[in-house]
Amino acid sequence: MSLIIQNLRHLNHLTANLAPLLKPGHRLLLNGEMGAGKTTFTTSLCRQLGVTEAISSPTFTLVNRYEGAIPIYHLDLYRLHHPSSLLDMDIDYYLFSADAIVIIEWAEKLDYLYPDTFCELTFSHKSAHKRLLTIHSVGEDYAAFSEALSKPFA
Ligand SMILES: Nc1ncnc2c1ncn2[C@@H]1O[C@H](COP(=O)(O)OP(=O)(O)O)[C@@H](O)[C@H]1O
Ligand SMILES: [Mg+2]
Numbered sequence: 001m002s003l004i005i006q007n008l009r010h011l012n013h014l015t016a017n018l019a020p021l022l023k024p025g026h027r028l029l030l031n032g033e034m035g036a037g038k039t040t041f042t043t044s045l046c047r048q049l050g051v052t053e054a055i056s057s058p059t060f061t062l063v064n065r066y067e068g069a070i071p072i073y074h075l076d077l078y079r080l081h082h083p084s085s086l087l088d089m090d091i092d093y094y095l096f097s098a099d100a101i102v103i104i105e106w107a108e109k110l111d112y113l114y115p116d117t118f119c120e121l122t123f124s125h126k127s128a129h130k131r132l133l134t135i136h137s138v139g140e141d142y143a144a145f146s147e148a149l150s151k152p153f154a
Helices: 008-021 038-048 084-088 091-095 107-113 145-149
Strands: 002-005 027-031 063-067 071-076 101-105 118-125 131-138
Touching: 002 008, 008 038, 008 145, 027 038, 027 107, 038 071, 038 101, 038 118, 084 107, 091 101, 091 107, 101 107, 131 145
Parallel strands: 027 101, 027 118, 071 101
Antiparallel strands: 002 131, 063 071, 118 131
């Protein structure tokens, strides 16, 4: 399913509808070019989940952990050059953590380690404030996500 995110207010509407569905063990895999809106989406969603601390792309540290209503791991794989580095960072710990939500920017770099079930959100730039968002969910745990993201925005 695809939709156009009209502006940042619309993005906040989407994350407000998505946040109540999120449970420990959920994986959000974010893709899209630099500046497409992955970190902005993550920040908006984390605010909805009660995170008050600063949120930034963990480009150098690779992983941030935030304490919201549910713990959140925020990964950014941009600097990852080879999938073997995923094993060095113990990617399975994050991908299969049962008590936290994991949000991964540049998830395409997971390559052959892409998990079996996930909600993948792909962003692409349309204009200054508009983004095309494509939602691809795999697995029963994510069945309600597309519908939540389709609620009308006034
Ligand atoms: N509808 C929108 N959704 C997401 N970001 C938007 C939107 N409109 C404008 N922006 C801006 O685009 C930029 C996206 O940057 P960022 O989220 O860091 O991208 P990425 O993490 O994908 O590299 C931010 O400056 C943000 O304010
Ligand atoms: Mg980013």
